[in-house]
Amino acid sequence: MTCDGIVVGRRDIGENSCFIDILTDELGVVEATAHGASKINSSLLSSAALFSYSTFCLNKNKLRYTINSAKPRFSFHEIGADIEKLALASYFAQAVKFCTPSEQEQIGEGRDSLVRFFAIALYETLHAGETRSLEAVKAAFELRYSVILGFAPNLVACHNCGHYECGRGMYFLTRKSKLVCADCLNPEFEGERVLLLPETLFAMRSVVFSPLERCFKFSVSANAEKQLAEIAEDCFLYRTERSFTALKYYKDLTKGEI
Numbered sequence: 001m002t003c004d005g006i007v008v009g010r011r012d013i014g015e016n017s018c019f020i021d022i023l024t025d026e027l028g029v030v031e032a033t034a035h036g037a038s039k040i041n042s043s044l045l046s047s048a049a050l051f052s053y054s055t056f057c058l059n060k061n062k063l064r065y066t067i068n069s070a071k072p073r074f075s076f077h078e079i080g081a082d083i084e085k086l087a088l089a090s091y092f093a094q095a096v097k098f099c100t101p102s103e104q105e106q107i108g109e110g111r112d113s114l115v116r117f118f119a120i121a122l123y124e125t126l127h128a129g130e131t132r133s134l135e136a137v138k139a140a141f142e143l144r145y146s147v148i149l150g151f152a153p154n155l156v157a158c159h160n161c162g163h164y165e166c167g168r169g170m171y172f173l174t175r176k177s178k179l180v181c182a183d184c185l186n187p188e189f190e191g192e193r194v195l196l197l198p199e200t201l202f203a204m205r206s207v208v209f210s211p212l213e214r215c216f217k218f219s220v221s222a223n224a225e226k227q228l229a230e231i232a233e234d235c236f237l238y239r240t241e242r243s244f245t246a247l248k249y250y251k252d253l254t255k256g257e258i
């Protein structure tokens with residue numbers, strides 16, 4: 001079968017071959033053998049590289065897939081030139097590998113293409129630092145990916161009164177993933193909540209409700225970015241119920257601890 005996909009994992013076997021994990025819309029994450037892919041004259045050399053976006057032609061033999069041929073569409077290999085970008089992209093790859101079932105179709109009515117989303121996330125990572133920071137890209141990934149996984153936060157309006165905004169501010173209840181305006185917040189409510197900066201709420205709505213190609217295209221001040229980053233990461237990790245080693249590495253790296 002033929003499908004577009006992005007390499008999200010790679011393990012060398014022997015001298016010249018490797019197993020690669022390919023993120024596809026048709027099959028979820030699929031592991032395939034790329035025979036001879038490490039040879040310098042191999043036609044699979046660039047397509048079997050991590051973060052390569054290609055059209056793969058796969059053969060299935062018994063329970064295993066083998067790459068028959070591949071045509072590169074876009075290469076994100078330049079991400080590897082910047083260690084922070086590489087660390088962040090590795091976290092994204094680990095997240096999709098963990099959250100995407102293997103050999104299960106990921107496309108459906110009204111559903112975003114996972115491959116397209118991942119390609120956009122890699123593109124924005126590659127170009128981070130030009131118009132938006134790596135932290136903003138990370139937050140947008142976590143928030144929008146939560147939506148794709150079916151954990152969309154309810155950001156339309158106050159859960160209680162239905163108002164879109166409130167002069168005294170809007171709270172985001174992080175464990176319930178919903179908004180409550182300051183007028184409606186029960187003073188005795190003791191759950192976790194964040195009083196959102198208006199800019200943060202605007203950015204969150206933009207990430208969640210925009211068409212896929214626009215979901216990373218927002219700009220925020222440093223304060224709002226910090227708030228957005230904390231909320232997005234917290235929500236994503238809470239819903240996926242796990243930690244990611246690549247995330248820890250990225251955070252240690254950006255904190256200057258490595």
Ligand SMILES: [Zn+2]
Pocket residue numbers: 158159160161162163180181182183184
């Ligand atoms: Zn309200």
